[in-house]
Amino acid sequence: QKEVEQNSGPLSVPEGAIASLNCTYSDRVSQSFFWYRQYSGKSPELIMSIYSNGDKEDGRFTAQLNKASQYVSLLIRDSQPSDSATYLCAVNPGNQFYFGTGTSLTVIP
C-alpha cells in the first residue's frame, strides 16, 4: 500500500475556474502536510504547508486537511495558464517525507 495516493490526472480546467487536487495518506500519525508545484524539467517548489484540521488560505490557494479521513486537498481559485504543472502532495509522519506521484494540471486559456 502506497503511503500517499494522488490521482495522476491529467486534470484540465478552463482559465478562471477552480482546480481541485486531492490526496490521501495511510500513516495516521502524520502531522505535517505539504503541497509542492513542479514545472516540467524543474524541481518541486513549496506552495503550502498545513498542520491542523481545517482550511488554510494563501492567495488563490487553499489547503484543506481532514486527519480523521486521512485526506488533504488543494484548491486553486481563478486558475491561470501559469498554474499548469504537476502538483505533489507530501506528508511527514515524523522523520521522513513521503511524496505522492503527483497530479498533472493543465489550465486551458
Place this chain on the structure above:
Amino acid sequence: DVKVTQSSRYLVKRTGEKVFLECVQDMDHENMFWYRQDPGLGLRLIYFSYDVKMKEKGDIPEGYSVSREKKERFSLILESASTNQTSMYLCASSPLADTQYFGPGTRLTVL
C-alpha cells in the same frame, strides 16, 4: 531565502564510472536528503542525513552511498554507474521535521 545548490544541472557519464553529485545548503538545516525522480514513479528517497557524519538508508539505497562531512554539504556517490541510474537527482534540505526545500536537480545520463 533558502538556497540549495547542486553541482551540475546536466551530467553524462559512462557505465562503470564513479559519479559524485554535490549538494550545498546555506540555511544551517539539520536534515538533508537525496531523491531520484523517474516518470510514473515519483520521488524516491535514496539516503538522508540528520547530522554531520550521520546517514540513513531510504527506499532505494542500492548502488549509492553518501557522505556528509560538513553540515551544509551532502554528497551522493554512484560507485559504479549503470544505465538504470539514468534519472533526475534531487537534493533537499529541511529544518527538523519541517518543510523540505529542493535544489534545482541534476539530470544524469549514464551511457
